[in-house]
Amino acid sequence: MHFSALFTCKIHLKPFFKPEYQNLTIEEFRDTLAKTILGVDDLADAKEYELDDETKKAVEQLNQSIFSNWDWIYGKSPKAAIQHRQHFTQGTVDFRITLEDGRIKGLKTYGDFFGQKAIAEFEQKLIGVRYDEQAIKDALKDVQISDYFGKIPESDILDLLLRQE
Known part of the structure; x- marks a missing residue:
């Protein structure tokens, strides 16, 4: 995720965080989120996951059909x-x-x-x-x-x- 997007999310989401998470820096927020998603206590323990060719192809098709589509990027955007x-x-x-x-x-x-x-x-x-x-x-x-x-x-x-x- 882009740095500014993380910062924006942190600002908007901060009031909804538990008190122990409300004063995290952007880097701490990123690392805490990654550890939670990966199910590890230390990012050094995280294992790299390699996508198989079929999954890579499906991701590329999804990217082309939706996320690279003008309507997705701009067409449904707010004023x-x-x-x-x-x-x-x-x-x-x-x-x-x-x-x-x-x-x-x-x-x-x-x-x-x-x-x-x-x-x-x-x-x-x-x-x-x-x-x-x-x-x-x-x-x-x-x-x-x-x-x-x-x-x-x-x-x-x-x-x-x-x-x-």
Whole structure:
């Protein structure tokens, strides 16, 4: 599990822990959880478990069909608000993105870049689009991004818009 996910779980779950577990560090929480799952008092006593080929194949199929699926990762996600801001030599761009069910529900763009067209036109092209790289690139394939963001390179605009933090 990713470090930040453990930390988040600890914060949210802490009030539900027995008193003797409420002041564990993240590392102590991780080790206590692992010892409990593995049924050992010391992690040095834990035995490595090797998955057989059939199990590995089943895990890979599950990963591909569910956990790598866009609907699982983004499509059923709750509403979210994202802000991506970056200063470029040619100006600052600040995207404020609202997502719902993995799609762009709202997009506001702020900055001091010098585009020729109204930024609202650019924003409107992305409303309802899935928040993934291919869908956004497809939605913008016929758009001259420099018309909206001046001399900021198209790749920089797309990287900022799609940044995963």
